Amino acid sequence: MNETELDKNQPKRSVGGELVLPALGVLFTLYYFTTIIDSPWTAQVSAFFIGAVLLSLSLVFFIKTGLAIRRGTARLSFDTLFSRLDISSGRLALLVITLSYAILIEWGGFTISTFIFLFLAMTVLNKGNSKGFIAALSAVLSLGGYLLFIFTFETHFPRGPFETFMELVLSNGS
């Protein structure tokens, strides 16, 4: 059996996902170049050097991957990045909840948003089990965060109805 036949008997490596970062790098580098094309040399010199190296490395990687697909040792699929596991493990749902948290925190403030986020995320990941425990844990953690960061350190965390209410209570409503 020659080497090519041996290669064909091996399971094909999924390489689609590996192309994502170099592709993003190429797109970003090309965009970056458009922003400095009319700039003074000081703004260009380092970026052109780094960008040129990144483009060259990515090109070599694309050619190498293309050749592997042509040889039959690799296939263009994205299952290393997206698979049914992402839905069954709750990862996709966690991403949606995290994105909603980042949006909600501007209006809901730290404490309420963190409570909702922790409760939803833990419930989804735990397949809906132990809701009572999760609710209590989420409450303790979000209130603990409020006490440590906002009350003790006076950090300028995003403020919402809860923080405003507590500020009024602590200043005796004045």
Add this chain to the structure above:
Amino acid sequence: MEVDLAFFAELLAHTLSFWWVIIPTIFLGLIVGAIPGFSAANTIIILLPLTLAMEVEIGLIFMIALYCASRMGAGIPAILVNIPGTAGAAATPLDGYPMTKQGRGQQALAMSFVASTLGGLLTTIIALAAMPMLAEVGYYMHAVEMIVVMLFGISLIATIAAKDTLKGLIAGFLGLMIGSIGSDVVYATPRGTMGFLELYDGIPLIPALVGLFAVSEAFIIIEKSSIITEEGRATMQKPGWGATLEGTFLALSKWWHITWTSLIGLIIGVIPGAGASIASFVAYQQSRAFSKTPELYGTGHPEGLIAPESANNGVTSGTLIPLLILGIPGGATAAIMLVVLQYHGVDFGPSLFFQQPELAYGVFMAMAVTYALMILTILPLSRYMSRVTLVRTVYMAPVIIAFTLVGSFVPREYLFDLYLGLAFGVIGYIARKTGYHVAAILIGVILGPLLETYFLRALKKSEGDLMTLFSSNLGNILWALLAASILLPIFIDRFRKPKPTDAAL
């Protein structure tokens, strides 16, 4: 006042009498160091009204203790959950986290505490003895020399790339490209900002750190019920002090490694503008380059954990030297200390050592006492801290996401940084799932802008002459050392490998 042994003995006893300030501050420092987004500098700013109201001596001890403890605290989440508390601990998880996954978290923590303490103590003593000489290091380090120092750190990308060179280099250069976002240092021309005003100052480090390490890690760990292996879990569930003692003795047996890597930290710390992140990357790279077992780095190798931890603690004493002798702060925390002490009427410079020697030398004595008390208070806790890794990932992942994402908001108070942390999280997740190293991206993001700044300064000064890079004696020595540190391990490796004919025999 005469500065002799009796003076130092009296100063030591006097500093020890402030244990009631130092011990609570150590715990505060450990907490703020462990949370990404918080740092000693931020905390001193937040507590500025309190610091300014304190007596100058107590205020100084408070700031020093907070500074040292936060540096050590940053390594704790880096080891246990792969999340460096600050950029200075970004090289710590490279070997610390694999140890945790193997169920050796307690041992790793003990090693990190011993390495940090010994590194910090040793460099403090050296700083006390050789302060005037060390202060001059800053004078000799110009743009050209700094370029080579940065390249020492960046060459770690090549080390990381050793397993898959092409992917490692793509990750590193992608990081460098992302690090180039923002205005250029000479004409402030905005570059690659995608129209976001928030990016004009460049990529903020905390959202990058949070996203690449914490958020991406949280999305990965949910695939399993625990972050540690089954065998590791079994080991962790056996209660005892054995692992702490083992880690302590293992770190002590590497005393020479701690010594030279902490000296790297001390020297880099003395250079204004350089910092713990550069020191820890350089120390890790050098440690691997001259190791007899470089192939073990990245798999949970004790030396790979000791090197960055002792180096970033070596930086703490280094940054205070230019502050005390020249009045030039070596870093952000030192700059805030300068403001607080000037408020109290303290004048920096060589005269400080004659006029107020108890204050000038007291800074380093406070540091030494803090390190000594820190090891006594924190080492026993490693047994309990490491148990955090037994928490199920369904609970741990959301907590990591919530608290680190909000932490990315803290330094600049822009909600934009929260989204940026999430975007870096997606990049980090793609990188981890497809075999790219997130540390290589982060090195690029951290060191890229610094390298560009020094490179432009050198070129501007020499009116565009590239030969300026080889125009100084110290610079040329550093170039030679850089070349040696990259090439020597390759030659040594080839020399060590048995010849095929020997094997055949």
